[in-house]
Amino acid sequence: MDAETALAGLPPGRKDNLRLWLRLLTCATLMEREIRRRLRAEFSTTLPRFDMLAALDRAPEGLTLGEVSRRMMVSNGNVTGLAARLEEEGLVERRLDANDRRAFRLRLTPLGAREFARQSRAHEGWVNALLAGIAPDDRAALHALLGRAKHSIAEGIA
Secondary structure, eight states: OOOHHHTSSSTTTTTTTHHHHHHHHHHHHHHHHHHHHHHHHHSOOHHHHHHHHHHHTTTTOOOOOOOHHOOOOOSSSHHHHHHHHHHHHTTEEOOOOOOOSTEEEEEEHHHHHHHHHHHHHHHHHHHHHHHHSSSSHHHHHHHHHHHHHHHHHHHOOO
């Protein structure tokens, strides 16, 4: 039994914030697990590889390893090894930064851009399918509520 299910029987008003957090975590975990499975099955790739290609796709000028690390919210060490493997496969390239000759910028190669486009089309379809059971008005309301939650969390951290 997961933690969310264990708290489900509590009366309304009891541990509501904890139950909400566990519901959000459960939804995110279920979706992430399925996306990881489909990336492996259909593209023989991993979510971190997909995430790095996505970050580079959004930055045609390229990103330093530190910028990739911050965008992916992982350590520089994780990014370095991942970048090296993607470079070996011809999906990304490293070039000296024009503004800082001590740093490298990563960019998608044409092959990397084509591969990411292929994967991202599938990824969008998977997300659409996983959320298809939520009516458009409910999706909009949920998006707005989660925006408020995000704001509340950010204020709580500050």
